[in-house]
Amino acid sequence: MRQRFSIALVCVSLLNAGTMPPEADQRLALDIYKQMVEIRSGFTTGATTPVVEAVAGRLKAAGFPASDIFIGGAIPKKANLVVRFHGTGAKKPILLLAHTDVVEAKREDWSTDPFQFIEKDGYYYGRGTADDKAQAAVWVANLIRYKREGFKPDRDIILALTADEEGGGPYNGVDWLLKNHKDLIEAEFALNEGGRGELLDGRRISNDIQAAEKWYVDLRLEVTNKGGHSSQPVPDNAIYHLAGALVRLGQFAFPMKTNEVTKAYFAEMSKIEKGSLQADLAQVAEGSPVELSGEAMERVAKLSPQWNSMLRTTCVATELEGGHAKNALPQLAAANVNCRVMPDDSLEYLQSTLKRVIADDQVIIKVDNMEANAPGSPLRADVMHAMNRVTDTMWPGVTVLPFMSTGATDGRSLREAGIPTYGVQGFFNDRNDNRAHGRDERMMVKSFYEGQTFLYELVKNLASQ
Numbered sequence: 001m002r003q004r005f006s007i008a009l010v011c012v013s014l015l016n017a018g019t020m021p022p023e024a025d026q027r028l029a030l031d032i033y034k035q036m037v038e039i040r041s042g043f044t045t046g047a048t049t050p051v052v053e054a055v056a057g058r059l060k061a062a063g064f065p066a067s068d069i070f071i072g073g074a075i076p077k078k079a080n081l082v083v084r085f086h087g088t089g090a091k092k093p094i095l096l097l098a099h100t101d102v103v104e105a106k107r108e109d110w111s112t113d114p115f116q117f118i119e120k121d122g123y124y125y126g127r128g129t130a131d132d133k134a135q136a137a138v139w140v141a142n143l144i145r146y147k148r149e150g151f152k153p154d155r156d157i158i159l160a161l162t163a164d165e166e167g168g169g170p171y172n173g174v175d176w177l178l179k180n181h182k183d184l185i186e187a188e189f190a191l192n193e194g195g196r197g198e199l200l201d202g203r204r205i206s207n208d209i210q211a212a213e214k215w216y217v218d219l220r221l222e223v224t225n226k227g228g229h230s231s232q233p234v235p236d237n238a239i240y241h242l243a244g245a246l247v248r249l250g251q252f253a254f255p256m257k258t259n260e261v262t263k264a265y266f267a268e269m270s271k272i273e274k275g276s277l278q279a280d281l282a283q284v285a286e287g288s289p290v291e292l293s294g295e296a297m298e299r300v301a302k303l304s305p306q307w308n309s310m311l312r313t314t315c316v317a318t319e320l321e322g323g324h325a326k327n328a329l330p331q332l333a334a335a336n337v338n339c340r341v342m343p344d345d346s347l348e349y350l351q352s353t354l355k356r357v358i359a360d361d362q363v364i365i366k367v368d369n370m371e372a373n374a375p376g377s378p379l380r381a382d383v384m385h386a387m388n389r390v391t392d393t394m395w396p397g398v399t400v401l402p403f404m405s406t407g408a409t410d411g412r413s414l415r416e417a418g419i420p421t422y423g424v425q426g427f428f429n430d431r432n433d434n435r436a437h438g439r440d441e442r443m444m445v446k447s448f449y450e451g452q453t454f455l456y457e458l459v460k461n462l463a464s465q
């Protein structure tokens, strides 16, 4: 395996002299990546501590003083690591973030062992190869490279490798650091997962930068009733009340709108897409006249669930419960309604809108579970400039695409704490074959090393202006 690998490596580096890191740095990144993937850090069954301990060992061996390396977390097996690479201090630090936990993976669901790092047909396979151990490994390898090369940044570069992004909960590393050691990660802005490069039919389409996220709310719709014998039904029935509420919810759609990030997204998409869609996307970005934009938004939203979700708050029924016996009138009927809310919509707005739509006082709306509502990050000139410059140099003609995620990452917590956060990776992947969280998760070999170069250059640009 090792022999075969080094031959492949040489070929790849000859073909892509401009975008590939030096061979020694490729090998270092690969070593770290493989080691991280093979440590079982599943969200519920694994531990992140061995990942960060291995990284700490590498950093110390590379000359980082122990006093600049912090390890700690909410519980012993969910440790996080923070390391500081000192700059001149001319500017406020920049924070690099990646999570070290992964979504669970079962051997029987996969073609290969998910916790074995395997290279096959131009891809690296294993749980976490895409989400998020590629970025974690590259951050570490690049930091070691800066140190070796004697790079003197004009600001501190802080790297945080954190626990429990997948599913969040009480051991989430970013929340824990913000609460207990905010000084360690205080930064002018942060770079995180959430934005990747998009390939379509093997062609590079865009290099995405995620600058906003929708926020997550679970609402419980609940109807209680005194019930009774089902041989003598009455119109006032908990299941019918709930069913009526859900039908009205299903027929309702929140009004559509754009924000700074989605405006920029649709403007760039209008340059990528073709035909009448191009004009509609441009009109959505333009925003006026309101009537024409409204019609264009309707057409764009109908074309894709993702675009629909980027244009409005959505709420959808995801779970049902109710009744207690086949021969009894129900005393309870309840549904979970999962909402993904636009960053500038408030909880009050969400609740009052649904109350009006459901229009039945018997249906109680309770907040069951809610993440923080974080504002989108402004598209800073320095970040966008560096992003454009490095993307243009490495992949001429590829669009830099500002992006609002309809799902969530740890960027939410940083943004809420006042640290603008940008999801950037430069790892290109087929946009119709996203296997993160799924079976046979993988990363293109070439994309991994190009991403390594991209992030190396991007951070260097942002830390020496």
Ligand SMILES: [Zn+2]
Pocket: 099, 131, 132, 165, 193
């Ligand atoms: Zn992730």
